[in-house]
Amino acid sequence: MPNPTIYDVARTAGVGVGTVSRVLNNSTRVSPETQEKVLSAIRVLGFRRSKVARQLSTGIQHRNIGAIMPFITHPSFVERLRGMQLALNHQDNDFNLVLYNVSEPERYHEQLLAMVEQATVDGLLIATLNVSDDQRDLLTQAGIPFVTLSDACGEALNCISPDNRHGGYVAAQHLLELGHRRVAYVGDAFPNIYGFPTSELRYEGYLSALKEYGIPYHSEYVCLGAHGEDTAHRLTEHLLALPEPPTAIFAMSDIQAVGCILAIREAGLRVPEDISVIGFDDVQLSRYIGLTTVRQHLEQSGYLGMQLLLNMLTAPDNVVARQLPPLELVVRGSTQHWSALFR
Amino acid sequence: MPNPTIYDVARTAGVGVGTVSRVLNNSTRVSPETQEKVLSAIRVLGFRRSKVARQLSTGIQHRNIGAIMPFITHPSFVERLRGMQLALNHQDNDFNLVLYNVSEPERYHEQLLAMVEQATVDGLLIATLNVSDDQRDLLTQAGIPFVTLSDACGEALNCISPDNRHGGYVAAQHLLELGHRRVAYVGDAFPNIYGFPTSELRYEGYLSALKEYGIPYHSEYVCLGAHGEDTAHRLTEHLLALPEPPTAIFAMSDIQAVGCILAIREAGLRVPEDISVIGFDDVQLSRYIGLTTVRQHLEQSGYLGMQLLLNMLTAPDNVVARQLPPLELVVRGSTQHWSALFR
């Protein structure tokens, strides 16, 4: 028997379904002999009670909030996740947090479709992933409220996002203010495999800062590749091999900044004495290694996103927008003044 | 109406339930006018389709694997989580990973009870938390297979755990081999609020190493407190204020080791020149800051735990035990040779 039900158990044990249910729920009103009969039938048949039927019958409403993100590859997910959990804890309601990891970008859409078709989630937090118009319609039509975290969203109400372009500007400006003139950008290739334009936006900010400070654009100072420490490491080696290597690097994420720093050290140079490095995100790690970076309040964005979503789920008539605090330049030890005069 | 059903929608729209269902599922065989009537009724009533009823009816079996841990306070959770997700991805089955955060230890048992009563999970991964005999029975009787990660388990089949006592021994031995004689232990107070004896086991390993090397035990070198960087920081200040401060510190986790190092630096001393520090876990951070530590393969333990649980869920007749690789001493820059002769 593929999937025995309590009817099968009842028949095998020679009792009624009510009795089986009572045994299953540890009701005391069952004689020891009957209980033993039922338990043995359960064992024989390999019976497993259906969670869904039970929930329907008892009227328990378990609501799931899905968090979907390519988190294995993105370290910043942790901080957002922590914020989400915090918001969930603060409101004492029966929502479960279900994790969906997008391991392969091609499967992302498929995963969304499955969620809609199989009604697995009641609400969705989408982080570090783009939502196409089709996908928005799909979710809307299915009645699944969702909140986008961190990227790719215009002025949509349901989006918690920093001003990436401004962040890119701030980072580059910091380096320019320190006197650097050969400033490189290390970031993700765009258009990104997940379809979000974070790298592009920060790059645009970088460009506008250069322009404002009257620095001519050098395409060899812009190095794009896959997200991650290793790629950044490789790109930096390439930068250092240039006839006129940069004196400062703006990495689009802290993890990539780490890759840059390691490459610089391996080349026998020092950070920040020889080359300054600024990152982006301010993940926990950055504090420990003393990385100058642009703080984007990751934990808080998870927190606000969850708050907003809960708001949409529990009081859909009265959804209030959430504001992320502005980006913040955090100066630590990885950037330093530079002047051609001292060379 | 508190919770309108499709019957209510059907009545309001003046159609049959079949038609409502068809509209809900985007079946094409509904005339535009009817569809509009239904949609408006849905809007008016604020109808939301029951996920559970739908799943029961369609026979979709969504199986949930719960991961329960005090993760907001324990940074090592990330690595385990990553391992869990990896294992889930490798087996292409319909399991959801549901996160349960134990924010207050008192609520842990309550959370387990709710899971059992409300049948929310089909299997459970329990990390950094102890499972009492009562709790074991509770889960067993409810037919919820579970795997414990990392602590507190004897030789139970369903437990993935490093040999914490041996790990403590290895860490202390490393310091002793380097010539240190005044070796402190900074760890969690035990019995721990969550009921697991990690700190105690590592402490025992520390003790046995001291004994083996013939070092007398000094109770003032053993500093216990809450888990976390801040407490470790404070405890270290206390250690440094001793008339004979230790020359080496064994911190029971990398995060605590970081707290120690910061306190040492703030006291104007250097690591490892003045004081050596060894941690435990080998979280990602440790690689970047050059912390000597004992690697306990956190990611892999999450991976193996998930594998084991999936095995229990899908082939309960043929459960095979999983072996965690042995602990590994990882020597980086935070420990150094010490000899009284050079002082």
Added chain:
DNA sequence: TTTATGAGTGGAAGCGCTTCCAAGCAGGAT
């Protein structure tokens, strides 16, 4: 002996959906 009492039990109803079958109905073919 009769009458409460209560423990143990069987089974129908119902949870809210999907789906299938039957039936209504319009319009074209015969």
Added chain:
DNA sequence: ATCCTGCTTGGAAGCGCTTCCACTCATAAA
């Protein structure tokens, strides 16, 4: 006028459980 076809539609059955009501049968009380 009659039949057929195909598009819409209504509604019953069923998913697997819980729970309540009704019933039986001891046993205790009268």
